[in-house]
Amino acid sequence: MxxxxxxxxxxxxxxxxxxxxxxxxxxxxxxxxxxxxxGALATMTQESTxxxxxxxxxxxxxxxxxxPSCGWGSYAQVTTPSYAIGKFLTPYLTYCKQxxxxxxxxxxxxxxxxxxxxxQWLAESRRDVQVIMGSGDFGDVTTLGGGYSMDTSTRIVxxxxxxxxxxxxxxxxxxxxxxxxxxxxxxxxxxxxxxFVSETWLGRQTPRFAFAEGARGILSIxxxxxxxxxxxxxxxxxVADRWSVLPGDVVRVSSEGPADGLWLVHSTRRSIYDPTTxxxxxxxxxxxxxxxxxxxxxxxxxGGITTNxxxxxxxxxxxxxxxxxxxxxxxxxKFMSDMKLPYSIxxxxxxxxxxxxDCSSSCSWVLLAAGLPLPGGVKAGQWAPVSxxxxxxxxxxxxxxxxxxxxxxxxxLRFTGVGPAWRFDTSPHGCxxxxxxxxxxxxxxxAGFTTRHWPxx
Numbered sequence: 327m328x329x330x331x332x333x334x335x336x337x338x339x340x341x342x343x344x345x346x347x348x349x350x351x352x353x354x355x356x357x358x359x360x361x362x363x364x365g366a367l368a369t370m371t372q373e374s375t376x377x378x379x380x381x382x383x384x385x386x387x388x389x390x391x392x393x394p395s396c397g398w399g400s401y402a403q404v405t406t407p408s409y410a411i412g413k414f415l416t417p418y419l420t421y422c423k424q425x426x427x428x429x430x431x432x433x434x435x436x437x438x439x440x441x442x443x444x445x446q447w448l449a450e451s452r453r454d455v456q457v458i459m460g461s462g463d464f465g466d467v468t469t470l471g472g473g474y475s476m477d478t479s480t481r482i483v484x485x486x487x488x489x490x491x492x493x494x495x496x497x498x499x500x501x502x503x504x505x506x507x508x509x510x511x512x513x514x515x516x517x518x519x520x521x522f523v524s525e526t527w528l529g530r531q532t533p534r535f536a537f538a539e540g541a542r543g544i545l546s547i548x549x550x551x552x553x554x555x556x557x558x559x560x561x562x563x564x565v566a567d568r569w570s571v572l573p574g575d576v577v578r579v580s581s582e583g584p585a586d587g588l589w590l591v592h593s594t595r596r597s598i599y600d601p602t603t604x605x606x607x608x609x610x611x612x613x614x615x616x617x618x619x620x621x622x623x624x625x626x627x628x629g630g631i632t633t634n635x636x637x638x639x640x641x642x643x644x645x646x647x648x649x650x651x652x653x654x655x656x657x658x659x660k661f662m663s664d665m666k667l668p669y670s671i672x673x674x675x676x677x678x679x680x681x682x683x684d685c686s687s688s689c690s691w692v693l694l695a696a697g698l699p700l701p702g703g704v705k706a707g708q709w710a711p712v713s714x715x716x717x718x719x720x721x722x723x724x725x726x727x728x729x730x731x732x733x734x735x736x737x738x739l740r741f742t743g744v745g746p747a748w749r750f751d752t753s754p755h756g757c758x759x760x761x762x763x764x765x766x767x768x769x770x771x772x773a774g775f776t777t778r779h780w781p782x783x
Contacts, residue, residue, distance in 0.1 A: 330457045332450060333376050342376040343458075345389060345407055348672065350458045352411050355671045355684065355712055357734060358419055360455055365428025366411075366418060367451035368444040369436065378407055390414045390436070408672030496723070504722070507733075507776050512590065514573035521574055528590055529610035533578040535571060537562050540581075545602065549585040558735055559755070560585050562605040571605055579607070592773065608774065648782055649744065651696065652727035655783075656745040658695035662688060662763050669752050669761040674710045685737050685752045686713040688763035689730065692739065692750065698780055713737035717776045725779025733775050740772070 331338040331346060338346065346367060353363045370376055373391040382391045385401075388410040392398035403409045414435060421431035429448070433441035489501045496504075499513075502522065506513045513522045539547050549560035560579065571577065575591040589607035596603045662683070670682035676691055683691065687710035690700050701715035716732040729740040731749075738751035747765035754761060757768040 331454050333371055333454075334447065335450070338376065338454075341378075345370070345376050345378065346454055347458050348407055349389075349411050350455060351674060351709055352408065352671055353415055353419075354459070354709075355674060355686070356412075356415055356419055357712070357714070358415070358422075360452070360459065362419060362422050362428055363455045363459075364448060364451040365422075365432055365444070366415060367454060368428075368447040369414070369418075369432040370411075371447040371451060372438075372444040373436070378405060378410075380405060408670070412671065503773065504777070507774065512574065512592075514593075516572050516574055523574070525590060525610040528574060528576060529588060531576045533576045533588060535575065535577045536580060537564075537577055538580045538582075547579065547582055547585065549582065558609050560589060560607040562607065564603050564605060565601055570603075576610075577607065593771070606771065649727060651698075651780075652741075652744045652783055654696040655692060655698075655728050655739070656741060656747075658692040659739060659741075659747075659750040659765055660745070661695070662692055663750065663765040665763075667762050669763075676704070676706050676708060676710055683752070683763050685763075686710055686716075688752055689713075689716075689737050689739055689750070691763075693730075716778060718778075720778045720780045722777065723779060724777050725783045728779065728783045730778045731772060731775040732778060736775075738770075 331343050333342050333346075349367055349370060350363050353366060358366070367376075370389050374382075374389050376389065378389055379387060379391065381387055385393050385395050387394075387401060388404040389407055390404075390410050390413075392404040392410060392413060394401050394404060398404050398413060399409065404413070418431050418435045421434050422428060426434065429442065429445050432444055489496050489498075502513045502520075505511075506522065509524075511522060511524045512528065513520065515521070537544055537547060543565040545563040545565070547560060547562050560582075562579075571591050571594060573591050573593055577589050577591060579585050579587065579589055588610065590610050592606045592608045594603055594605050665679075667680065667688070668682045669684060671684045673680055673682045674684060674687040676687065676694060680687070680691065690704065690710040694700055694704075694706060701711040701719050704711050713732050713736055714734040716730050716737055717734075719730065719732075724740075725742075727742055727744045729742070731738050731740050736753065738749055738753070740749050741747060745765075747767055748769055749766050750763065751766050751770070752761060752763050753770075754764075754766065755770045757766050759766060
């Protein structure tokens with residue numbers, strides 16, 4: 327058990343530590359900062375003393391004293407720690423990203439009669455978060471992966487951008503697309519003109535259209551159905567002669583629950599024989615921070631690569647980083663796919679037989695099982711890295727056989743010339759399959775994802 331964790335000044339019990347650890351783990355996967363974790367923990371401390379209470383005021387229950395009668399979920403759900411935590415964090419982190427302080431965001435979600443009460447536990451919560459996140463105490467080591475040693479070197483990393491990578495040509499359109507991904511801008515053709523603009527700028531434009539199911543000319547609106555976070559992708563099927571939209575247009579979606587709000591038109595598709603237009607939408611996202619100063623030192627995991635960094639063809643252990651290793655990755659993906667695991671963000675420890683998995687834990691499991699190192703030197707038995715950490719893993723660009731497609735929100739594996747499947751992905755996007763880590767035979771749009779590959783793959 328992590329030592330030094332306290333709740334309201336008293337040493338935390340094993341059950342309290344488990345609940346605090348689960349909160350930190352789920353918050354980390356959702357992209358929370360340490361301060362945001364502390365604000366959520368202070369709220370949980372105030373509401374339940376970090377104990378999964380079976381009752382409370384009126385019909386309140388669980389870690390955050392959520393009321394089934396107020397739409398928080400069933401009694402069984404609000405007394406399930408992973409559900410209660412996710413249900414609180416989803417709106418809480420949204421408010422934090424809008425600029426609210428952690429206490430203001432907490433009160434916005436909870437609507438407490440004593441809005442400042444969690445503040446008295448904030449300093450303690452900051453210490454607890456530091457203990458939990460710094461302890462590395464996220465699970466028992468089990469047999470998984472191995473065979474490739476880890477080595478770490480430190481060098482000065484300047485920010486640089488170039489066309490393609492070693493031995494791989496790249497056309498201007500793809501190069502501009504990668505640059506757009508790096509800075510969170512958009513590139514698209516519109517009326518014969520190339521546009522390269524920030525999504526922040528596009529998001530400030532007046533919406534040209536308002537989409538709602540049932541409106542004249544709108545046939546359907548589909549989007550990600552995960553209620554724990556706002557939808558990030560949507561597809562509108564509309565009658566072409568009534569809804570003629572172009573990439574870069576700003577539209578508003580209504581009456582769709584988590585999909586309500588402003589969207590950017592990413593692409594459109596229409597057959598000359600069909601009056602229906604398929605309109606792909608995505609959420610505008612804020613621009614990324616500028617790259618770190620070129621004089622800043624960073625530690626890079628090199629995983630035993632030979633000294634010829636860009637042309638490395640071997641990884642430690644003697645196995646060629648080529649088609650044989652690519653096949654090992656595919657086989658590991660098939661092994662996990664055959665487990666038919668459900669999608670969940672609540673169990674991300676890298677064990678041999680996980681009860682569930684999300685996008686980053688499933689991809690981490692596959693890469694580790696094939697023997698490749700993970701970001702930050704994460705090993706078997708530890709908490710999986712999040713998807714955004716893979717944006718600096720390996721080398722930039724598409725791999726010959728295996729490519730890691732990653733962003734701050736999602737990660738999946740693209741296979742080329744190895745195995746019959748097109749990708750390994752927790753999202754059924756375009757396939758109609760169930761959620762969860764699966765090999766999938768249908769393609770999906772790669773725009774918005776950073777492409778990374780391991781040297782030699």
